Amino acid sequence: MPLARLRGFALDLDGTVWAGERLLPGAADCVGALRAAGLPVVFLTNNSRDRAAALARRLTRLGIAARSRDVIAAVDLLGAAIRQRLGPARVLPLGARGLRAALAAADHTPVAPERWAEAQAVALGNDPTFDYRKLRAASRAVRAGALFFATNLDARMPTGPEGDFDPGCGALAEAIAVAGGVRPIVVGKPHGPMFEDALARLRCGAAKAAIVGDNPGTDIAGGRAAGLFTVRVAAGGAYEPDAAHEADLVVRDLRELLARWRDARGAGTS
Numbered sequence: 001m002p003l004a005r006l007r008g009f010a011l012d013l014d015g016t017v018w019a020g021e022r023l024l025p026g027a028a029d030c031v032g033a034l035r036a037a038g039l040p041v042v043f044l045t046n047n048s049r050d051r052a053a054a055l056a057r058r059l060t061r062l063g064i065a066a067r068s069r070d071v072i073a074a075v076d077l078l079g080a081a082i083r084q085r086l087g088p089a090r091v092l093p094l095g096a097r098g099l100r101a102a103l104a105a106a107d108h109t110p111v112a113p114e115r116w117a118e119a120q121a122v123a124l125g126n127d128p129t130f131d132y133r134k135l136r137a138a139s140r141a142v143r144a145g146a147l148f149f150a151t152n153l154d155a156r157m158p159t160g161p162e163g164d165f166d167p168g169c170g171a172l173a174e175a176i177a178v179a180g181g182v183r184p185i186v187v188g189k190p191h192g193p194m195f196e197d198a199l200a201r202l203r204c205g206a207a208k209a210a211i212v213g214d215n216p217g218t219d220i221a222g223g224r225a226a227g228l229f230t231v232r233v234a235a236g237g238a239y240e241p242d243a244a245h246e247a248d249l250v251v252r253d254l255r256e257l258l259a260r261w262r263d264a265r266g267a268g269t270s
């Protein structure tokens, strides 16, 4: 049984572990049981607002004890990816406070939109104050040769139960990409950097690691590409097959995953 041989778990946050300010069913029990069995757990998010430390504090407050190193946040990866390519750089930041803080922590210097010509890189997260002035600055900068980085290409961010959403980072990235004629380097799921970081922290190799997430296009597609065992959380019985992004296992929530994992372990040892 594949579940029984897994040696590390990467868990998506939004829609898998939590929804807003509440943990989803089974989240605390599942993480607790995996840890009690000595299996490492890391949490992943494309969220471009918060750094790992803030997300770890929120997890802890909600009932899952976590430290910064247990969380991989897209904004932190962004700062590291720019540093890897350019060293400490002059960066035009488009995003919320967490993105700016992550860039500062990676020793980058912010460049204001009107000074776009000085930027060596454009760093895009979801930016609720995105406007024509920022679009002009970012597209001119990348057109002139600045490297273009984005946390993720998510089209929408769900904001409510009725299908309400805010436009995602991907929508802003496309505007810059079209005007600037340059595609972004993306650090978040389904792209490689976030999975590579997760595997480095789990220290178990892709074949023995699982990604657990609710988004077929990011969690499952990215996990498959990186060679992980993929578990899709499909709340509300949304089990319709999705041929392009079919997960190895589909569960309703982390409570069901925990039950299946326990069954698999029991079967393996009897």
Ligand SMILES: [Mg+2]
Binding pocket: 012, 013, 014, 015, 016, 213, 214, 215
């Ligand atoms: Mg999610």
